[in-house]
Amino acid sequence: MQFKNRASAEGDTKVSVHNGSRLIDRYMEGQWMTMKTLPDSGLPSGVYHLADATKAAKNVHPQTFGGQVLHVDQSSAYQLSSKGIVQHNLAIFQKEPTVGQCYEVSYSRGVGTVKGEVSQTEGAKLESRRAHSL
Structure with missing residues (x-):
């Protein structure tokens, strides 16, 4: 990109x-x-x-992101998405995310939940479903 x-x-x-x-x-x-x-x-x-980067938590509509983590700083994790870069608050992760690893992150009413690590194939499928539902 x-x-x-x-x-x-x-x-x-x-x-x-x-x-x-x-x-x-x-x-x-x-x-x-x-x-x-x-x-x-x-x-x-x-x-x-x-x-x-788009701040994922600002949208009140339910959404799910699946993709590789690009960068982690003191307060945020940045994830690659089919729509660009998504910024997540680091506090939603149970442990610091690994750069290059795919994660599934869901939001409902602006509250994020990390559903866990996923393979790159699973992350691509999540993004594909997300793109079709928009």
């Missing part, structure tokens, strides 16, 4: 996955600076701007 060039704000974070690496970059003092370089953890190649 690639995003077009976009204006960046101070403190924005992006995750760049390519050549077997995952770079965590932060926009500081007018330029992108690499904060960490990690293994790609099986994530698809691309540049992912976390500022573009």
